[in-house]
Amino acid sequence: MQAALLLNTSYEPLKVISWKKAVTLFFLGKVEIVEEYDHHIRSISIAIKAPAVVRLLGYTKRHKGTPPLSRANIFARDNFECQYCGTSLRANEATLDHVVPRSKRGVTSWTNIVTCCNKCNRKKGGRTPKEARMPLRKIPVKPAWLPVITFRFDGNVPLSWRYFLGIE
Numbered sequence: 001m002q003a004a005l006l007l008n009t010s011y012e013p014l015k016v017i018s019w020k021k022a023v024t025l026f027f028l029g030k031v032e033i034v035e036e037y038d039h040h041i042r043s044i045s046i047a048i049k050a051p052a053v054v055r056l057l058g059y060t061k062r063h064k065g066t067p068p069l070s071r072a073n074i075f076a077r078d079n080f081e082c083q084y085c086g087t088s089l090r091a092n093e094a095t096l097d098h099v100v101p102r103s104k105r106g107v108t109s110w111t112n113i114v115t116c117c118n119k120c121n122r123k124k125g126g127r128t129p130k131e132a133r134m135p136l137r138k139i140p141v142k143p144a145w146l147p148v149i150t151f152r153f154d155g156n157v158p159l160s161w162r163y164f165l166g167i168e
């Protein structure tokens with residue numbers, strides 16, 4: 001069964017949720033259905049079209065301050081690009097690299113962790129960018145907030161999502 005794209009009140013994509021969650025939110029009055037799939041969901045009491053895109057109604061909390069240091073957030077900050085060679089990566093290809101290696105007292109922080117492809121990660125090994133002669137493409141910064149969540153799909157993006165994700 002297909003998933004649904006959840007939008008915030010201003011139609012910006014927030015995340016992908018299961019269709020069951022989308023239906024639950026709809027029946028709780030928390031979202032409106034913006035786009036539907038062609039097929040119906042049937043249970044004993046209801047028959048509605050499967051929601052493809054749903055939009056939150058009312059006030060949604062905006063995260064303040066620094067977003068949590070997580071794999072997904074680092075990848076999003078770096079736009080899923082290896083910070084050494086610039087290759088565009090899929091989520092399952094991306095790795096994290098400590099710019100100053102942990103073996104050299106490098107810390108786990110926004111400014112010392114970057115998105116890295118497997119090849120560059122192996123090549124760099126336990127060295128600093130200078131030692132490895134692998135300059136960073138940009139200085140890693142601690143974002144105040146992440147304005148856009150980056151979505152990457154290995155399969156096909158449902159047609160009804162494309163407009164909201166800015167995909168042609």
Ligand SMILES: [Zn+2]
Binds near residue numbers: 082086116117120
């Ligand atoms: Zn690379």
